Amino acid sequence: MTIVINALITLLAFICMEIFSGLFHKYVMHGVLWRIHKTHHIKSKGNVEVNDLFSLTFGVIATAFVVGGAAEFDWRFWVGCGIIAYGAVYFVVHDVFIHHRIRWIENSTIPYLQALRRAHKAHHSYTDKDPGEEYGLLWIGKKYWR
Ligand SMILES: [Zn+2]
């Protein structure tokens, strides 16, 4: 039974991360922290962006959850696993598949992945703080499925 509950906690944390990161992206990164996030919208030379500070921060928070809950494998450990899983998926989809920061997955014939890329490219068609669209990554609007 515990294994089911722990798996559910991890899954819930993963889903919450998609919701949270969408809202955080829209209201904070395209808000008070636009100066940092701007480095991802307006491409400069090199492969490192000041915007990577966000990934780093979420990585530290996830690690704190895992370490904090590791002694007894309590809920904090599984929440941390959910955040790490989301971060890993985000990295592969966003940084590798969409932005090609690492040459690995160049293209895909999977309709969902193609729709994801179209949605995120729509987000990048805006180079200013606002307006914008598609702040989430994995949950995308219907119009991108075609
Ligand atoms: Zn953005």
Ligand SMILES: [Zn+2]
């Ligand atoms: Zn992007």
